[in-house]
Amino acid sequence: MKRLGKILLTILALLVVAFLLMRVPDTGVEEMRAKYGAEPSQFVTLDDGLVVHLRDEGPQVIEGEVQTIILLHGSNADLHTWQKWADDLKQDHRVIRFDQIGHGLTGPSMNDQYALDAFVADVDRIADELGAEKFVLAGNSMGGAIAMAYAIEHPGRLDGLVLVDASGAPVKREGGGNLLFTLAAIPGVNSLMAQITPRSLVEKSLSQSVYNQDVVTDAAVDRYWELARMPGNRDATMKRFATPPRSFDPVDIAKVNVRTLVMWGEEDSLIPYEAAGWYMEHLPNATLAHYPKIGHIPMEEAAGQSVADLRGWLAENLQEDGTD
Secondary structure, eight states, rough: OHHHHHHHHHHHHHHHHHHHHHOOOOOOHHHHHHHHTTTTTEEEOOOTTTTEEOOOOOOOOTTTSSSSEEEEEEETTGGGHHHHHHHTTTTEEEEEEEOTTTTTBBBBBSSSOOSHHHHHHHHHHHHHHOOOSSSSEEEEEHHHHHHHHHHHGGGGGGEEEESOOOOOOSSOOOSSSOHHHHHSSTTTTHHHTTTOOOHHHHHHHHHHHOGGGOOOOOOHHHHHHHHTTSSHHHHHHHHHHHHHOOOOOHHHHHHSSOOOOEEETTTTTSSSHHHHHHHHHTTTTTEEEETTTTOHHHHHHHHHHHHHHOOOOOOOOIITTOOO
């Protein structure tokens, strides 16, 4: 019995040492703001004290002559994922993008809530703060589910809806997937991940999410890794993944008559291409743009083609009713 106790103590001591050696500390707020939050970034304080990192670029709305587009990033991403779209669209559109709660330079929620409703409410709060009365709302992955939920609740505020490899469809993935997301959903393991987040794991996760490996650059991996370790972000990630995933009711989707562009990478290993078909089946006013040999983030993997498709859809659909 004493021998067993010594063995257990030895194992425990080794685990403690391994944890201390492998532990990756949080990044510094000021350092990250200097690196990822320079101009044209803004830090806007909302009514509950939450300081949101956002970028508001392009011409401002003057008597409805300029179309406003709000972009919502996916899980464990940040506003920089839209950089190539923003560089193009800001020439003649007002483009708003922000780090959502638990992500990027915004950091954790003020009330520790990460349900879908909290993210939807933030879209309203930020749009109100920036004076964006009506807008096109686009979202990728988790951001796509938030955009879809927003359209269900506030269809009258939207000029258009863009779903880019959006979550929320009741379509299960078979095989493949993302190592980081898988580990984050495992009780116990996810607690360790709040302290142990090696760069190699983040690189593997990004590589598994895309088909076009050209976007897996050292700079991109560093950004994901460093912003994931902003104070509070890792804890927020674990709490989000502890929340059961929510699928939309097709009855609710069918009621959304907002003009919608569904964009999807055919090689998406996180949310399969079949999910695009589900949205197309149930949305009453939708157009599909799909991309062979592209994965989960078309706005990065096929930036030129996807933004051109978006522009074509905006011109064809939103100018018909006098919206620029």
